[in-house]
Amino acid sequence: MSALHRIRLAGEDALLHPTGALLLPAHGALLVADAHFGKAVSYRRLGVPVPEATTGATLDALSRALASTSARRVVFLGDFLHSRRSHARETLAALQAWRDRHAALDLTLVRGNHDARAGDPPASLGIEATGEPLLLGSFALCHHPEPAAGRYVLAGHWHPCVGLGGRAFDRLRLPCFWLGDDSGAQPQRAVGVLPAFGSFTGMHPIRRVPGDRIYAIADGVLRPLPAA
Template sequence: MLKIRLAGQDALLHPGGALYLPAEATLLVADAHFGKAVSFRKLGIPVPRGTTSENVARLDAALAETGARRLVFLGDFLHSARSHAQGTLAVLHAWRARHPGLAVTLVRGNHDDRAGDPPASLGFEVVDEPLRLGPFALCHHPRPVAGAYVLAGHWHPCVSVGGRAFERLRLPCFWLGDESVPARAVGILPAFGSFTGMHRIEPRPGDRIFPIAGDVVRALPIVPVQ
C-alpha cells in the first residue's frame, strides 16, 4: 500500500483499488459491480465466470491488510436487477458471514438505482450521497461538496503510460484532484470490480495520479500549476 496525505489525514492506497482511512478505520471501495458477468450471461453474452468470487477474495485481502472496522461502498454495488442471481447472492452472503462484526455502508450510485438495494439479510446500511466522514464527503458521483473533500467513483479512471519499447499500457488509477481548489477537491477511486471497463482521464495541473500496476501503487509526477 502507498501512504499519502489527503485533506489533512493519512490515507493508504491499496493495489486492489481500495482506499483506507486509518483515522476512521474505514475502507472505501468504488464500483464493485457485483453480478455484472451474470447479467451479461442472462442476455446471452458469453463472459467469464467466477468474477464475484474473485472480487470477494480481493476484498477479503484488503480488509485483512488494513484491519478496517468499517467498509463503505461508493456506489454501484450490484450491476443490475439481474445481479440478484442465486449464485451471486450466495457468494455475497458467505462473504458477509465471514465478517459479522464489520459495519458496511452503501452510498447509492446510478446502478444501485436500477439494481435495487442489496438484500436486507446482508446487513448493510444504505444511504444517499453525500455521506460525511471527518473532512470527507463520500459519494458515488464525482462532484464538489462545499466544505469537504469528495471521495467518489463512477468514472472507472485509468491512465495511459508508455514503456521503453514504445508500448502503451492502460492502468487503473486513483485520481485525486487539487484540494487547494474547492471546485476540484474531488478524488476518484478506480473501479474495484474486475469485470468493468475503464475511462481514460486527462489529468489537470495540480492533480495527483496513482496508477496500479499488478500489486504496486505508484505516484506519477504532478503536472505543475502554471
Template sequence: MKHTAQHALTLAGESVLLLAGRALYWPAQQMLVVADIHFGKAVSFRALGVPVPRGTTTQNLQALDALLAQVACRQIVFLGDFLHARAAHAPATVAAMLAWRRRHPQLLLTLVRGNHDLHAGDPSSLLAVTLVDEPYRLGPFAFCHHPDTASEAYVLAGHVHPVYHLRSGHDGLRLPCFLQGPSRLILPAFGAFTGGYAVRPALDEAVYVVADGAIFPLP
C-alpha cells in the same frame, strides 16, 4: 523509485493510505473505502446472451478478503454501484455474498447509492448494509459516487473507473489509477470485469497508478 503496496497521503488534514488493492484506507476510522465493485456484472451480461467469464463475484470477494488481511478494519464504505443490474440478484450471486457476510459479521457495511444501484435495486437485507445517498458526510470527507457532487467537504468518489494510458514508443498500457485533486479523490473501480476511462490529469491533479500489486505516483 521503490514501489510498494500502499501510498500514504494527507487529505483534508487526515492521514489515509491508497492501497494497490484499489481501495483507500482511513486508519483513524479503521475504514476501507471501495468504489464500483459491480457485483453481478458478468451474470448480467450472460443473461443477455453475451459469453463472458464466470467467477467474478468470487474474485471480488477474495479481493475484499485480501484487503481485510492487510489492515485493521471495522467498516467498509462502498462508493456506489455495489450491484450492476437486477440480474445481480441471481441466487448464486446472492448466496456467495451472504456466505462472505457470515464470515465477517462484525463489519459495518455502508453503501452510498450509485446510478447502477438505482436500477439494480438495494442489496439483500440479509447482508445488513446501511444504505445512504450522496453526499454522505463523515469528518472532513463527503463520500459520493459521482465525483462532481457538490460538497464543502473533500469528496471521495468513484463512477469514472479511471485508468491511465502509459505509452512507450508504439507500446501502451492502460492501468487503473487514483486521481487526486485539490477538492476530490477519484478511486479506481474495484470490481473484476469492469472497464476504464482514460483520464488526463489537470495541472493541479496527481495520478497514482496500480500495477502488479504495487502503487506508485506518476512523476
C-alpha cells in the same frame, strides 16, 4: 514491505491499497468504489460470453484489503450490484457466504446510478444503504465525483485509468487513483476518484491537470506518477 501507500489528503491520513481500496485510518473505514457484483451474470443472461468467477475474485480482493488494514467498516461508493439481473442465486449466495465470514464488520452503501436500477442489497447482507453525500471527517463520500462545499469528495463512477506509452509506441492502460487538488486553492478540483474495484469492469481514461495526484496500479503495486 507493506502494500499500503500512505498519503495526506484534506488534512488527514489516507492509505491506498493496490486492490483499489482506500483506508481512512482515523475512521477505521475502508472505501471501495464500483464493485459491480453480478455484472458477469447479467451479461450471461443476455447471451454474452464473459468471464466466470468474477464475484469470487472481487470478494477475494476485498478480503485481502481488509486483512492489510484495521478497518472496522467498509463503505461502498456506489454501484454495489450491477443490475436487477445481479440478484442471481449464485451471486447472492457468494455475497452471503462472504458476509457470514465478516459478520462483525459494518457495511454501508452510498447509492450510485446502478444501485437505482438494481435496488438495494438484500437485507440479509446487513448493508446500510444511504444517499450521497455521506459525511465523514474532512470528506464527503459520494458515488458521483462532483464538488461539495467545505469537504473533499471521495467518489467512484468514472473507473479512472491512465495511459502510458513505451519506446516501441506501445500503449498500456492502468487503473488509478485520481486525486484532485486538496490545497483549497482550487475548490472545484477537491475531488478524488477511486479506481473501479470490481474484477469485471471497464476503465475510462482521465485528463490530468496541474495539482492532480495520480497513483497507477500495475501488477499489484502502486506507482505514483509524475505531476502533470
